[in-house]
Amino acid sequence: MDKNVSESLIVMPVERKDGTYALRLCLNQGLLTPGQTRRVLEVMETHDGTSLRATTGQRMNLEGVPKEKLDEVVAALGTSIPKCPPGVSVCPGGELCKYGQQETREIGDRVLDVIKANGPYPFKIKSGVSGCGMACGLSFVRDIGLVAISKGWNVLYGGSARHRAAPGVRLAKGVSEDEALAFIEKGLIYYRENARKGERIGMMVRRLGAEVIVDALK
Numbered sequence: 001m002d003k004n005v006s007e008s009l010i011v012m013p014v015e016r017k018d019g020t021y022a023l024r025l026c027l028n029q030g031l032l033t034p035g036q037t038r039r040v041l042e043v044m045e046t047h048d049g050t051s052l053r054a055t056t057g058q059r060m061n062l063e064g065v066p067k068e069k070l071d072e073v074v075a076a077l078g079t080s081i082p083k084c085p086p087g088v089s090v091c092p093g094g095e096l097c098k099y100g101q102q103e104t105r106e107i108g109d110r111v112l113d114v115i116k117a118n119g120p121y122p123f124k125i126k127s128g129v130s131g132c133g134m135a136c137g138l139s140f141v142r143d144i145g146l147v148a149i150s151k152g153w154n155v156l157y158g159g160s161a162r163h164r165a166a167p168g169v170r171l172a173k174g175v176s177e178d179e180a181l182a183f184i185e186k187g188l189i190y191y192r193e194n195a196r197k198g199e200r201i202g203m204m205v206r207r208l209g210a211e212v213i214v215d216a217l218k
């Protein structure tokens, strides 16, 4: 793609308390191409009062869109959808970070594929992939978490960063990428079949007990 040509984006409108809208850019792993960046800048240059804010989920919000300009700004950016598809929080990993034990971006995409292939689920799933134990991808407090070690991957299940925050239970230690994804798939199917509607994985783990879960997912 020519970096001088702007590229369209998929966005999700979010209503704000003051009546304006934010347009969430439905990014994958927080990445914006040069063409997408150009498109956002073009829109900001022609719409005073807008600003760009990074979200905790590795996405960006174009803030400050007046309600009466919503359709016009959406059309200028690309197309709108009611909800961004699930994403994965992924740290820069071994490819870029000096502490990284494993590469993270490719396995992040594979985690997303497994999540998409096994739904629908009783409630939302947040996942994180980190290239080392510092866990910049928030893996310990995501529903599904992967943390790289020198020998492979640790798999975490049912972490939560909400009230009653807690790390996920460890399903596997030092397994290969394929083995880690197999654990994740098993965990997602278990969640789909055993959780109550509206229950996050961590809530289900608390209700049934970590030992029961680890046993079932061996």
Ligand code: SF4
Residues within 6 Å of the ligand: 091, 092, 093, 094, 097, 098, 099, 100, 101, 130, 131, 132, 133, 134, 135, 136, 137
């Ligand atoms: S988790 Fe580790 S590899 Fe990933 S960005 Fe943080 S320090 Fe680097």
